[in-house]
Amino acid sequence: MTDSIQTTKNLQKPIKGRSLWIDAIGRLRKRKLAMICFGIILFYVFIACYVQVAEWTGSSWPTNWDESTGQKYESPNAQNIFGTDIFGYSILRKVLYGTKISLQVAFFASILSILIGVPMGAAAGYFGGFIDDVIVWIYSTLSSIPYILLILAFALVLKDKTPFGFKLAGATTVYLAIGLTSWVGICRLIRGEILKRKESEYVLAARAMGCSGGRIIFKHLLPNTFHIVIITFSLRFMSFIHAEVILSFLGLGEKDKPSWGAMIDSARLDLPKGYWWEMTAATLAILIISLALNIFGDALRDCLDPKLRTD
Amino acid sequence: MDNLVLKRIIKTLTITVLAGGGIYVLSFLLRSGGIPENEVVIYSAIGSKIDSLDPGNIGDTSSSSVASQIFECLYDYHYLKRPYQVIPQLAEGLPSVSEDGKVYTIRIKQGIYFTDDPCFEGQRRELTAADFIYSWKRLANIKYLSRNWWVFDGKIDGLDDFREYTKSCKSMDEVDYSRPVQGLQALDKYTLQITLTKPWPQILYLLAHLPTAPVAKEAIDYYGKSIINHPIGTGPFVLDKWNRGSYIEMVRNKCFHDEFYPSEGQPEDLENGYLADAGKKLPFADRLFFMLIQEDPPMWFLFLQGKLDASGIPKDNFQQAIQEGQTLSRELAEKGITLKTFRNPSTYWIGFNMEDPLLGSNKPLRQAIACCIDKKRYIDLFTNNRAEVADGFIPPLMKSYDPDIKEKGFGFDIERGKKLVEQAKQLNQGSLPVLTLAMPSTDVVARQYGQFYKKSFKEIGLELEVDYMDWPTYLGKMHQKDFQMFQSGWVADYPDAENFLQLFYGKNVSPGPNNFNYVDPEFDKLYERASAMLDTPERTQLYRQAEAMIIEECPAVFLLHGVAFTLHHSWVENYKPNTFQYGLSKFRRIDVEKRKAYRYK
Numbered sequence: 001m002t003d004s005i006q007t008t009k010n011l012q013k014p015i016k017g018r019s020l021w022i023d024a025i026g027r028l029r030k031r032k033l034a035m036i037c038f039g040i041i042l043f044y045v046f047i048a049c050y051v052q053v054a055e056w057t058g059s060s061w062p063t064n065w066d067e068s069t070g071q072k073y074e075s076p077n078a079q080n081i082f083g084t085d086i087f088g089y090s091i092l093r094k095v096l097y098g099t100k101i102s103l104q105v106a107f108f109a110s111i112l113s114i115l116i117g118v119p120m121g122a123a124a125g126y127f128g129g130f131i132d133d134v135i136v137w138i139y140s141t142l143s144s145i146p147y148i149l150l151i152l153a154f155a156l157v158l159k160d161k162t163p164f165g166f167k168l169a170g171a172t173t174v175y176l177a178i179g180l181t182s183w184v185g186i187c188r189l190i191r192g193e194i195l196k197r198k199e200s201e202y203v204l205a206a207r208a209m210g211c212s213g214g215r216i217i218f219k220h221l222l223p224n225t226f227h228i229v230i231i232t233f234s235l236r237f238m239s240f241i242h243a244e245v246i247l248s249f250l251g252l253g254e255k256d257k258p259s260w261g262a263m264i265d266s267a268r269l270d271l272p273k274g275y276w277w278e279m280t281a282a283t284l285a286i287l288i289i290s291l292a293l294n295i296f297g298d299a300l301r302d303c304l305d306p307k308l309r310t311d
Numbered sequence: 312m313d314n315l316v317l318k319r320i321i322k323t324l325t326i327t328v329l330a331g332g333g334i335y336v337l338s339f340l341l342r343s344g345g346i347p348e349n350e351v352v353i354y355s356a357i358g359s360k361i362d363s364l365d366p367g368n369i370g371d372t373s374s375s376s377v378a379s380q381i382f383e384c385l386y387d388y389h390y391l392k393r394p395y396q397v398i399p400q401l402a403e404g405l406p407s408v409s410e411d412g413k414v415y416t417i418r419i420k421q422g423i424y425f426t427d428d429p430c431f432e433g434q435r436r437e438l439t440a441a442d443f444i445y446s447w448k449r450l451a452n453i454k455y456l457s458r459n460w461w462v463f464d465g466k467i468d469g470l471d472d473f474r475e476y477t478k479s480c481k482s483m484d485e486v487d488y489s490r491p492v493q494g495l496q497a498l499d500k501y502t503l504q505i506t507l508t509k510p511w512p513q514i515l516y517l518l519a520h521l522p523t524a525p526v527a528k529e530a531i532d533y534y535g536k537s538i539i540n541h542p543i544g545t546g547p548f549v550l551d552k553w554n555r556g557s558y559i560e561m562v563r564n565k566c567f568h569d570e571f572y573p574s575e576g577q578p579e580d581l582e583n584g585y586l587a588d589a590g591k592k593l594p595f596a597d598r599l600f601f602m603l604i605q606e607d608p609p610m611w612f613l614f615l616q617g618k619l620d621a622s623g624i625p626k627d628n629f630q631q632a633i634q635e636g637q638t639l640s641r642e643l644a645e646k647g648i649t650l651k652t653f654r655n656p657s658t659y660w661i662g663f664n665m666e667d668p669l670l671g672s673n674k675p676l677r678q679a680i681a682c683c684i685d686k687k688r689y690i691d692l693f694t695n696n697r698a699e700v701a702d703g704f705i706p707p708l709m710k711s712y713d714p715d716i717k718e719k720g721f722g723f724d725i726e727r728g729k730k731l732v733e734q735a736k737q738l739n740q741g742s743l744p745v746l747t748l749a750m751p752s753t754d755v756v757a758r759q760y761g762q763f764y765k766k767s768f769k770e771i772g773l774e775l776e777v778d779y780m781d782w783p784t785y786l787g788k789m790h791q792k793d794f795q796m797f798q799s800g801w802v803a804d805y806p807d808a809e810n811f812l813q814l815f816y817g818k819n820v821s822p823g824p825n826n827f828n829y830v831d832p833e834f835d836k837l838y839e840r841a842s843a844m845l846d847t848p849e850r851t852q853l854y855r856q857a858e859a860m861i862i863e864e865c866p867a868v869f870l871l872h873g874v875a876f877t878l879h880h881s882w883v884e885n886y887k888p889n890t891f892q893y894g895l896s897k898f899r900r901i902d903v904e905k906r907k908a909y910r911y912k
Contacts, residue, residue: 087692265755266759274630
């Protein structure tokens, strides 16, 4: 008897609902490794921001990477912990400066690809018909071209152009090239998700209340697919860093400033001579951020998508 | 992703296995190879595939170095003497030249025979003046599509008309070689007379250039198109086997005329043992074995194993081979390997476009840039010290090189540079814009050059933008004069400074070789006078005067002259590097026992 009264009382107590996000963060916090990786990512972001601020304020370190801090090809030592390159420049400073370039490129390229991919995917999925046909045709064509070749072609076309009086050079070319070519993946995902959801009750209800297509997409559908955007963002971020490295390695990236790709490119010639430190420093920097992004992105997907939950 | 990695691993493994297999097969070939035990063989590497051994159509160094063992020219360079000196080879002596410098009469040695071949139907075939006339008309024949027509283009009286005539022929066979050419006459069987359209003393160097080597008409008619596989010459060696894409073997030419090792050379040659074989009959080797090795690593391994007698130094192995101070590393010295360095006829520079409104009219600015570049550091950073500082454009190996050039040139001097920049600013209403430099490559080395220049310019307060581009874009820009500064260089074709002077000649402006677009009537007058003169002290004086003029006007910052490095084993004697001559195997002597001992060890 008392038990049943207790249960009734419990039932009467309002249950505090948890949103998908709070739920996901709670789950994410339990994963130690993912949190460590998140810390690493924050550290990289901090470095990139620091370098950017230093550049704005005219502070010298580490933007003075083009000052000799020792003899040419000094091996790692107390003064230059990552050693020096052919000109006697500190490799530590180059790596730090490269962090800014790489993260900047990856960030802007991601934003650009989301800005293009998400509305297009949503429009294709929601409206269907002719609009869908056109968008699917565009992305099928783009995705039929090998990715790296496509980026290369875009980078070559965009290089040294001056649209609207703004000269495209170095990092700007790179993130435009990457952003303009890599929206296909996210566009497809969003299209599929919208296709799946557009017949669900809440959408039908909104439609019955006379909401416009735009309102339904932006107010109702997209917020419900946003976890996909976040996951893709974190996973693609890494591939954009790699794309920047490849473009710089091929001489299409930042030409006068150190980026990780450019460092690997120049270290390639030094390696046979036994000067391993520049290559090591740049690859380590890439390795650590790639690993962190990968692990964190995976964890994020697990936590945000309840169907994939493993814990 | 995993798949990709796996694929890459498989690819790497396959390449390794293939390369290893290749080396194994090569070494097996060299061990057994079917080469008679008692023969003296010289083993050399060739770096690129050879398409043709027809001298009329050879344009690359690999083919030239092989074909030069088979063919000979009227003239050649002295093996030992420096500065380089032209000596008669098939000719009896130097040509006698008419007063006006246009008519050259050349006596050809008697008793020189083409090597025996079925195309001569069992007869011995002697070389005559008519063979030269035939061979040079063949170069002119447009149906033959020779890549060496430039040698005589516009130079010999009537030869261009002959070329015009061949345009009307339907095929190569239809061309009538008996059609006379005014400027090419055989006065008798052994006397050749060449009439030029204008004085051109440099013809002597081109008569030492492989494309002018004589070929026999019978051989060309007999072999037709496959003449590229059947080189029939008068030289010390004849082709034995040619396994395309793998190796070429040559044996001693039994019909080779008497030729002897030089008895004179430089004073230090005696000390270096280059004169030990003076007066002995050439060649010393019985057989030549050229291996086609396109990659550096296998070539280097074969050299270290003693399976190649000599080798250049691959870039990646430079640290292993050469110590600081440019001496051979201990590891290689203990193997008995010798290092030889020699000068290249090359000069590299940063050029200014004299038609640029800013640079063309601002001499202090050009001179300031000349002062800001630390050439020694440049050489140290980028060339493994394989270069010499350049103060002018005439390389030190040339006779007309000015020993006092250092005083005339602009050395590295930041203070002077800063002062000149101030003057330049005044000339340009108080300030200077950002300068741009065109770089003919986008690779990492080009970017390192770019960084170096930027930094150097900054030292004297100038700002530089470096424009990296691929080679075709760069050439396009050069042709359209669409640039401010450019990085470039020149390797001379023959040991005459005229080859460099023409780069500043007013009539040669872009799209010609004068990319500086430098026009100075006074210089042009000097050039026209000097380039038509025979090699005399007066001409040398004029060359130096012209060089001083250029340095003062500063249409370019001269950076460096190249120096080449080569290595050879202890069993190779008479190995004196020569930058203009190709057919050098006849001079080399091999100590077979020493080589055997090394390989065995």
